[in-house]
Amino acid sequence: MATIKGEVNKEGIVLRVVKTKESDAMVTALSEEGLFSFYARGVNKLTSKNGPACQALCRSLFSLSQGKGGAYTLSESKLLKNYMPLESDLTKLSALSFLQEVSAKLIQQDEGALDYPYLLKALELMDSFDPLTLCCLYFAKLLIHGGIGLDVDECVLCQKKEGIVGISYEEGGFVCKDHVHEVEAKIVSPRKLKILRYLFRAPLESFDHIAFEKDECKEILLDLGEYLNQLTGANLKSLTILAKI
Ligand SMILES: [Zn+2]
Incomplete structure (x- = not known):
């Protein structure tokens, strides 16, 4: 051209x-x-x-x-x-709809340049790697770039790194055993804590290193969708479809 x-x-x-x-x-x-x-x-x-x-x-x-x-x-x-081929299976189509919707609704002008390489990477890997894991990784990056990433390194209330047992979406991150009952928090399995920590910390180069189970991804996507909705009022319709697959 x-x-x-x-x-x-x-x-x-x-x-x-x-x-x-x-x-x-x-x-x-x-x-x-x-x-x-x-x-x-x-x-x-x-x-x-x-x-x-x-x-x-x-x-x-x-x-x-x-x-x-x-x-x-x-x-x-x-x-x-x-990147939205008609012949995709339902999981991939739902994942692509999610990537499109979350990008359209969440990316602000001043964050776009930061988000671009992650969107491109997630789309490029769709055919060769787990679509739902890619959705989780991308969602976590958009939240971080939007200034609303979860603190997955320490208890958000006392900054202790030991004894982490749960998560508080209200407070924006992990909570330790001493604080889990003081705020609106959920006790979650060590595996889920580990997955969340991975998702928020994984660099671009390791987007295709570890895939998680479908149900684990769905649960995390729905949790983060709810978190986003509480904070910004954004309602991701594609998650309703994702929840059913
Ligand atoms: Zn604490």
């Missing part, structure tokens, strides 16, 4: 497509520089040449022209990869 004068080329993963009038849409995508949005004319028409690149979870190259107010309008596009 050639660069036309006055236009910018951006590569990004589409997070949201909101239909506006007739067959037009506002598209929001995430790039390594952060979030960006543009107006896309006619993309909901079946015959649109820009249609294929403007679907949720497509990584595409966009050629954008900038109006006087600074708003972008799509001129040309090229689909690089569609």
Whole structure:
């Protein structure tokens, strides 16, 4: 795709497509520089040449022209990869819907650049690694980047590292045996504590190192979804589907 004068080329993963009038849409995508949005004319028409690149979870190259107010309008596009293939099994489809929804609802302008490599990694690994473990890892990173990660290193009340027996979503992290009854906390199994610690601490390079059981992932995703909902009011519909698989 050639660069036309006055236009910018951006590569990004589409997070949201909101239909506006007739067959037009506002598209929001995430790039390594952060979030960006543009107006896309006619993309909901079946015959649109820009249609294929403007679907949720497509990584595409966009050629954008900038109006006087600074708003972008799509001129040309090229689909690089569609991460939401139609022939996926139910678990993978649910996981992909979750990645899309949580990204669209949680990522703020100033965090986008931090989140991009993790989204790309999770999407790239979808075919070769456990989809639900990837969802857990990605969710934990988004929460950390959003400033609402759980403290999994110590008791949130006394900062002791020993005797951790539970978790308090109200207080935002682990609690020790001396404090678990003082706040709204749940006693959880040592294994679940270990998984949570791993999820919040795993670096990008080890996203495909350890896979957890389906039921363990589902429980954690639902817990974190509830935690997010309590804090921000965001309601992740894709978790309702995930809970049933
Ligand atoms: Zn404590």
